Amino acid sequence: MKGPLEAVFFDLDGTLVDTAGDFHAILNELRHEYNLPPLPLSVVSAWVSQGSLHVIREGFRETELNDTQLESIRTDFLHRYALSLDVHACLFPGMPELLQALAEAAIPWGIITNKLSRYTFPLLASLQLSPASVICPDMVSKTKPDPEGLMRAAAEVGADPVNCLYIGDHERDIAAGHRAGMTTIAVAWGYILPGDDIDTWHADHVVCDAAELNHIIASLRTYHA
Structure with a gap:
């Protein structure tokens, strides 16, 4: 960054x-x-x-x-x-507070997902989430780990990719983030396959909970201040 x-x-x-x-x-x-x-x-x-x-x-x-x-x-x-995509779906613990902190700091946030838009947008509406950018696989020519979606999201919010974070729970997320030039964070609470070693993804940071993630985001906000 x-x-x-x-x-x-x-x-x-x-x-x-x-x-x-x-x-x-x-x-x-x-x-x-x-x-x-x-x-x-x-x-x-x-x-x-x-x-x-x-x-x-x-x-x-x-x-x-x-x-x-x-x-x-x-x-x-x-x-x-x-x-029934929203019967059990919910934000992970600590994420509502993290998104609120981003809003208070006027830092835009977005989503780049491999979930099709016909499922993504109804889910976001049900959860009352309003990201500044949402990129689904049917909106790009190449999906993650290709960086196309990440680059498009950064452009949509007017951000330089090198000064952005990408956070994910799969190796392809980290690969896409690196290829886009973003700082990457791997979350250990995600849907990780048995035997998959998160440390081999070479993320810039690995976090175990939202509090740790929020701490890293806060430190990056103030590092260049």
């Missing part, structure tokens, strides 16, 4: 908003219809950042369903998700 902090950008699922509860509920609803036992939330949460197809493949791994059948289940899953 070469100057004052100009903007803060977040990944959505697993970073800013805990959406695993709705994925978990719908997956177990579908499993019940196939006479399969429910899976624990901790197991399903680790799959969320890999996308719906991964969730369905893992969620029905013990069956002999073929690809066509799994795709049919995925279509059903997404239909149900669109109707």
Whole structure:
């Protein structure tokens, strides 16, 4: 970072908003219809950042369903998700206070997510969130880890990427942030796959809770003051 902090950008699922509860509920609803036992939330949460197809493949791994059948289940899953994507979804602990602190400091914030816009915008509306910029995969030609979305978000808020933060819970988030020239922060509370070592992502910072994240943001705000 070469100057004052100009903007803060977040990944959505697993970073800013805990959406695993709705994925978990719908997956177990579908499993019940196939006479399969429910899976624990901790197991399903680790799959969320890999996308719906991964969730369905893992969620029905013990069956002999073929690809066509799994795709049919995925279509059903997404239909149900669109109707109930905000039943359990909520900001992670400490995030409301962090967003309020950004607002009070007049620092714009935004979201760059691999979640399609038809799910992202209704979810944000339900949570009463109003980011200065929202970039979804169907709004860019290349998705993360490509930096296109991050560069576009910075341009939309009038910020120099080198003076921006990007915060995420997946290696592709950190890679995208580095490629955009942003300072990167990896959150340890996210939807991280078992065996995935967050330290190998080479983020500029790794945080375990929102208080630690807020402390880093505050220090970057004052470092160049």
